[in-house]
Amino acid sequence: MNAIRTVGIVGTGTMGTGIATNVTQHGLLVRLFDARPEAASKAIEQAKAFWAKSIERGRMSREQAEAAAGRLAAVDTLGGLVDCDLVIEAIFEEFDLKARLFETLSGLLPARTLVATNTSCLRVSELARHMKRPERFLGLHYFSPAQINPIVEVVRGEATAPETVEAGLAFCRATGKKPITCKDSYGFAINRFFCPYTNEACRLLDEGLATTAEIDAVAEEAVGAAAGPFRVQNLIKPRINLHAIQNLAPLGPFYAPAKSLIEVGEADRQWEIGEVGEIPAERRAVIRDRIRLGVFLAVLQELDEGVAAPADIDMGAREALRFAKPPCALMDELGRSEVERIVAPALARYGLPRPASLDRVGHLAG
Numbered sequence: 160m161n162a163i164r165t166v167g168i169v170g171t172g173t174m175g176t177g178i179a180t181n182v183t184q185h186g187l188l189v190r191l192f193d194a195r196p197e198a199a200s201k202a203i204e205q206a207k208a209f210w211a212k213s214i215e216r217g218r219m220s221r222e223q224a225e226a227a228a229g230r231l232a233a234v235d236t237l238g239g240l241v242d243c244d245l246v247i248e249a250i251f252e253e254f255d256l257k258a259r260l261f262e263t264l265s266g267l268l269p270a271r272t273l274v275a276t277n278t279s280c281l282r283v284s285e286l287a288r289h290m291k292r293p294e295r296f297l298g299l300h301y302f303s304p305a306q307i308n309p310i311v312e313v314v315r316g317e318a319t320a321p322e323t324v325e326a327g328l329a330f331c332r333a334t335g336k337k338p339i340t341c342k343d344s345y346g347f348a349i350n351r352f353f354c355p356y357t358n359e360a361c362r363l364l365d366e367g368l369a370t371t372a373e374i375d376a377v378a379e380e381a382v383g384a385a386a387g388p389f390r391v392q393n394l395i396k397p398r399i400n401l402h403a404i405q406n407l408a409p410l411g412p413f414y415a416p417a418k419s420l421i422e423v424g425e426a427d428r429q430w431e432i433g434e435v436g437e438i439p440a441e442r443r444a445v446i447r448d449r450i451r452l453g454v455f456l457a458v459l460q461e462l463d464e465g466v467a468a469p470a471d472i473d474m475g476a477r478e479a480l481r482f483a484k485p486p487c488a489l490m491d492e493l494g495r496s497e498v499e500r501i502v503a504p505a506l507a508r509y510g511l512p513r514p515a516s517l518d519r520v521g522h523l524a525g
């Protein structure tokens with residue numbers, strides 16, 4: 160498969176702009192298309208503003224920024240993407256809208272062009288049914304801000320060819336990213352456990368066991384997070400987090416959104432986080448176990464399902480979520496009986512089978 164040199168980006172909102180900024184900066188040519196032409200011009204302005212800051216911070220020279228700007232251009236129609244080696248879709252998260260776009264692109268692009276979706280919640284395999292060449296279709300799931308966050312989930316749909324996955328991985332590495340290969344499963348590799356991490360925090364609140372500030376303080380220690388589950392939700396917005404968790408519903412009741420999250424998310428409010436005082440040891444232990452349960456049970460299940468490899472899950476936790484104690488390494492450190500003690504109450508409460516991966520705890524991270 161030939162190297163990717165020219166990349167088309169369809170949809171130049173938050174994600175399309177970030178992806179374009181990153182890709183252009185790494186020497187590739189980028190063509191932008193948005194249904195609203197002003198959005199593509201705005202993306203170019205935002206990329207230039209980002210590079211101007213990079214110059215100020217000494218991360219880029221003026222010549223490099225000028226060269227990058229010369230590689231970035233908007234096109235007026237989808238037909239302007241015919242010379243692209245890869246087209247990345249980053250339009251609204253609506254199945255029918257994306258399906259129609261892929262049907263149109265299938266009729267326009269040459270057979271050699273790879274097509275990727277940046278969907279967070281839709282099934283890559285179902286979107287692929289709207290492509291003439293589903294074997295050349297994959298998920299490239301970036302994390303916001305895409306010009307900075309190093310992780311990209313490279314998602315293989317049922318029909319994605321192994322060469323397409325390889326090309327996706329090579330493209331990510333060539334653009335300075337750290338790719339994670341994963342199966343087309345709900346929440347892919349990272350949201351699969353990030354969502355229950357925040358959801359267990361909300362359940363603790365619902366059960367009246369602790370305050371948001373206490374939960375954040377203990378959670379930061381429990382997984383080594385830079386920001387606890389409530390502070391981090393206020394950054395991404397509880398409304399967006401609720402939507403991400405609702406997407407995991409087919410995985411069963413353990414993933415059902417907590418009552419308080421539904422309330423705050425539906426009202427599009429932020430979490431109130433007060434001051435934290437001395438936390439009694441017993442309460443501290445309860446919070447720590449529940450936060451770890453949210454992460455551990457989801458990771459054990461995804462390991463059983465072969466969604467992603469332990470090393471990739473840990474890299475994603477470290478790099479995309481800033482967990483200094485990534486799940487597989489932390490489970491190994493705690494040992495099987497401690498992990499079993501932490502997840503056992505949820506297995507009983509939700510009537511779940513014991514994850515087979517529990518037997519690998521101790522040598523998960525290799």
Ligand SMILES: NC(=O)c1ccc[n+]([C@@H]2O[C@H](COP(=O)([O-])OP(=O)(O)OC[C@H]3O[C@@H](n4cnc5c(N)ncnc54)[C@H](O)[C@@H]3O)[C@@H](O)[C@H]2O)c1
Nearest residue numbers: 170171172173174193194198249250251252277278279303
């Ligand atoms: N925002 C995030 O944090 C995030 C993270 C990872 C993945 N995603 C996914 O990335 C995709 C884009 O999200 P976003 O937050 O950048 O959205 P956004 O609303 O900021 O931007 C979407 C852009 O797509 C354009 N658009 C809509 N329909 C179009 C069409 N048919 N043809 C061309 N352009 C069209 C819109 O004009 C808009 O500029 C979604 O699938 C989302 O789930 C978002």
